[in-house]
Amino acid sequence: MTAKQGKKKAQPVTMATIARIAGVTPSTVSRAFNHPELISPETVERIMEAVRLTGYVPNLVAGGLASNRSRSLAAIVPSITNIIYAAFVQNFVVNVRERGYQVMLMESGFSRQTEQELVATALGRRPEGFLLTGVNHSNACRRQLLAADVPVIEAWDLTESPIDICVGFSHAGAAKAAARHLVGRGYRSVAIATMDDERALRRRDAFLAELRAAGIAHPREVTLPGGPTLGKGRQALARLLAEQADDTADTAIFCSSDVIAHGIMIEAQSRGLSVPGDLGVMGFGDQEFAADLNPALTTIRIDRAALGARAAEAMMARIDGREDVERRIDIGFEVIDRASLLAR
Amino acid sequence: MTAKQGKKKAQPVTMATIARIAGVTPSTVSRAFNHPELISPETVERIMEAVRLTGYVPNLVAGGLASNRSRSLAAIVPSITNIIYAAFVQNFVVNVRERGYQVMLMESGFSRQTEQELVATALGRRPEGFLLTGVNHSNACRRQLLAADVPVIEAWDLTESPIDICVGFSHAGAAKAAARHLVGRGYRSVAIATMDDERALRRRDAFLAELRAAGIAHPREVTLPGGPTLGKGRQALARLLAEQADDTADTAIFCSSDVIAHGIMIEAQSRGLSVPGDLGVMGFGDQEFAADLNPALTTIRIDRAALGARAAEAMMARIDGREDVERRIDIGFEVIDRASLLAR
DNA sequence: TTGAAAGCGCTAACAT
DNA sequence: ATGTTAGCGCTTTCAA
Numbered sequence: 001m002t003a004k005q006g007k008k009k010a011q012p013v014t015m016a017t018i019a020r021i022a023g024v025t026p027s028t029v030s031r032a033f034n035h036p037e038l039i040s041p042e043t044v045e046r047i048m049e050a051v052r053l054t055g056y057v058p059n060l061v062a063g064g065l066a067s068n069r070s071r072s073l074a075a076i077v078p079s080i081t082n083i084i085y086a087a088f089v090q091n092f093v094v095n096v097r098e099r100g101y102q103v104m105l106m107e108s109g110f111s112r113q114t115e116q117e118l119v120a121t122a123l124g125r126r127p128e129g130f131l132l133t134g135v136n137h138s139n140a141c142r143r144q145l146l147a148a149d150v151p152v153i154e155a156w157d158l159t160e161s162p163i164d165i166c167v168g169f170s171h172a173g174a175a176k177a178a179a180r181h182l183v184g185r186g187y188r189s190v191a192i193a194t195m196d197d198e199r200a201l202r203r204r205d206a207f208l209a210e211l212r213a214a215g216i217a218h219p220r221e222v223t224l225p226g227g228p229t230l231g232k233g234r235q236a237l238a239r240l241l242a243e244q245a246d247d248t249a250d251t252a253i254f255c256s257s258d259v260i261a262h263g264i265m266i267e268a269q270s271r272g273l274s275v276p277g278d279l280g281v282m283g284f285g286d287q288e289f290a291a292d293l294n295p296a297l298t299t300i301r302i303d304r305a306a307l308g309a310r311a312a313e314a315m316m317a318r319i320d321g322r323e324d325v326e327r328r329i330d331i332g333f334e335v336i337d338r339a340s341l342l343a344r
Numbered sequence: 345m346t347a348k349q350g351k352k353k354a355q356p357v358t359m360a361t362i363a364r365i366a367g368v369t370p371s372t373v374s375r376a377f378n379h380p381e382l383i384s385p386e387t388v389e390r391i392m393e394a395v396r397l398t399g400y401v402p403n404l405v406a407g408g409l410a411s412n413r414s415r416s417l418a419a420i421v422p423s424i425t426n427i428i429y430a431a432f433v434q435n436f437v438v439n440v441r442e443r444g445y446q447v448m449l450m451e452s453g454f455s456r457q458t459e460q461e462l463v464a465t466a467l468g469r470r471p472e473g474f475l476l477t478g479v480n481h482s483n484a485c486r487r488q489l490l491a492a493d494v495p496v497i498e499a500w501d502l503t504e505s506p507i508d509i510c511v512g513f514s515h516a517g518a519a520k521a522a523a524r525h526l527v528g529r530g531y532r533s534v535a536i537a538t539m540d541d542e543r544a545l546r547r548r549d550a551f552l553a554e555l556r557a558a559g560i561a562h563p564r565e566v567t568l569p570g571g572p573t574l575g576k577g578r579q580a581l582a583r584l585l586a587e588q589a590d591d592t593a594d595t596a597i598f599c600s601s602d603v604i605a606h607g608i609m610i611e612a613q614s615r616g617l618s619v620p621g622d623l624g625v626m627g628f629g630d631q632e633f634a635a636d637l638n639p640a641l642t643t644i645r646i647d648r649a650a651l652g653a654r655a656a657e658a659m660m661a662r663i664d665g666r667e668d669v670e671r672r673i674d675i676g677f678e679v680i681d682r683a684s685l686l687a688r
Numbered sequence: 689t690t691g692a693a694a695g696c697g698c699t700a701a702c703a704t
Numbered sequence: 705a706t707g708t709t710a711g712c713g714c715t716t717t718c719a720a
Contacts, residue, residue: 016697030698040706057467058697060470063698063699065698080434083425086424103448104447120401229632234636266638269613289573289574292578293574369692370691371692371715375689375690384690387690402714411714693717693718693719695716700712704705
C-alpha cells in the first residue's frame, strides 16, 4: 500500500528498514531484540515503535544462519496419531517453546530405516538438538547424530549407554510388576495380548519370565501387528478363546496397551463374558479413558506429561552447555489398581 | 577424527568443501543439487562422490535465506492429542514431504488469540504457506497472513470468503443429515450432547433447526467444555437421565464426537440400559473404533485422509503459482448406518 | 557446462 | 551505548 516509488514489488521490511526509521544502525536493532539490556531504554522504545509501525517480523532463518543457532529442535516419534506419543511430544513442545524453540515433528512409523532418513533430512535444517523415541537406532543414524554433535534425548526407554541422555522407564520392570500383580491377585491362568513393537515385545519377554519364575506354566500369547486398535483387541480375545474355548474362567489377560485391553473388554461383553467375573483384564499406559471404562481398567500408569517435560528440561540443560545433567532419567511407573481384575 | 592441522574445532564441511574436493566451484555444486540437468553427468558424479566421502548435508537454512524459499510450511491445529486433527495433519505432512516441504506443527488449543500468536511466531521462520483449522480467525491474524502474502489453506470448514483457499465440508449439512437420519428412523424424542468448540456448536444449531423443521419440539441438550473424553460422554448421559429419569425409551442422542457417543454407550451399559433397545446413539467422525464398538456406532464419516491430502494438494498448487485452484473444496461427509440406532 | 560475483537478512566481534 | 566490519552457507544472475 505504502510502497514508495511505485516499484514493482513492495520490498520487504528488514532490520535495515527498522534501523533507518529509528535512526540507528542494524546492529543496534539486533541488540534491541537479543540483548536489550545493552541498549538504552529510549532507543529500544524508538525501535519498538518502528517495529509496530511496520509490522516487522525478524527473519529467524537469517538470524539462524548468522548466529549458527537455528532455535529449532527435531523430534521423531513412531506415530503422531497414537495418543501415547502425541501427548508426550505435546508436552515436550510446550516446554521448549517457552525457551523460544520450535520443533519439527516427524513420524518414523516404528521403522529404524525411516528414522534414519528423517534424521538426515532434519539435519539439513541444523536443529540444535534431537528428541528420539527409544534407544534402538540404526548405526548410520547414531553416526550422523554423533557427527552433528548436538544434544540427543532418547525417550521412552532406559539404557546403560545412551547416545547422550535417555529419559524413560524400565519396560522390563513395569511388565514384571504387572505379572506380580496378577499373581498376587491369585490368577494362575494368564495370557498376554501384545503389539509387536520393540518396547512392547521387551515387556512381553519380561512378563513371561516373571510368570515362569512364579511357576505359571503355559501362558497363552497373541501378538498383534501395527498400532493398537479396538478391533485388534477384539480379535485378540477371539483368538485366545478359539484356542481354549473350554475354560477361560480364572484367566487374566495382560495387554500391551489400554486400547487392546478395551477391545478385549468389548469382545468379552459381546460374548456375554463378564469382566472381571469371567475374565480379568489389565492394560498398559493408563490412558485418559482407562478410568472411565466399565469396569474401570487396572493398568500401569506412565506419566507422559512428566516424560515430555523431563525430556525438554534435559534438552535445554544440554543446550545451555550444562554438563551436570543426569544421563539416565527414570520417570518410573505405577500399577493402578482398578476394577477389571478380581480381588481375591 | 580427520581434522587436518589439529585445529581447535573441526570446521564443518560446507559446499565449498565439496567444491574443492570435486574440483569445481560452489555454484556448480549448488546446481548439482538443485538443477542437476544443467550439469554434466560426470561432474554430478564427482560431486556426489565428494558428498558421500564427507557425509555432507546441505544447509537448508542458508539455502533458504539465499533463495528466499524456506521449504517449510506452518500448520496450526486446535489439538495434536485429538486424533481427529492428528490424523488429518499427519496426512498433510506426508503429502507435502514428498515435495520436500517440512511442516512446523503448532497447537492453538481452540483459542483465536493463541492462533494469532502462533502465526506471528511462525512468520519469523518465513514459511511458504499456512495451514489453518477453521475459518474463524482474529482480524490481527488475517492481517498478518495477508501481509505475509503466502498461500493460506483453511481446513475443516467451508466459507464463501476464505482468506485464500478452504477445504472442508458443511457442518450444517452434516448435522442436518444426522437429524434427518434420526427422524427417518422414527425417533421423536431426541437429545444432543455436544462439545463447545465452534464447529461443534455450528452443527448443534443446524441439528436443532432441522429437528424443529421436522416438528420435534423440545430436544434435550447438554454441552461439554473442552476436548471430548469418555468420561464426559458418561457425564452427558448421567445428566440427561437426571433430567428425564422416567422415559428415555425411544430417545436417540446425537453426539458431536464418536468419543462422546462411546462414553454414552458405556454409561448406558453400566446402568443396565440397552443400546439401541432403550436408547439410540449416533456419533460424529467415524473414528477407527466406531465400527468395533458393541453395538457398532452409527455416525457421520469425515474422510480425514482426504482432507489432509486435498489440503496438501491445494497448498502445493498455490506454491507452484497455479491460479486455477478451486477456492472452496468440499470433501463431503457420509452417514454411516450401523447398529446403535433402532431400525424401524 | 561452468565460473565469478553479488547478495539474502541477520549476528558478533571489535572499535569507539 | 552504539557503530563498523565481516562474515554465516548458500543461490542466482550474468559472463564466458
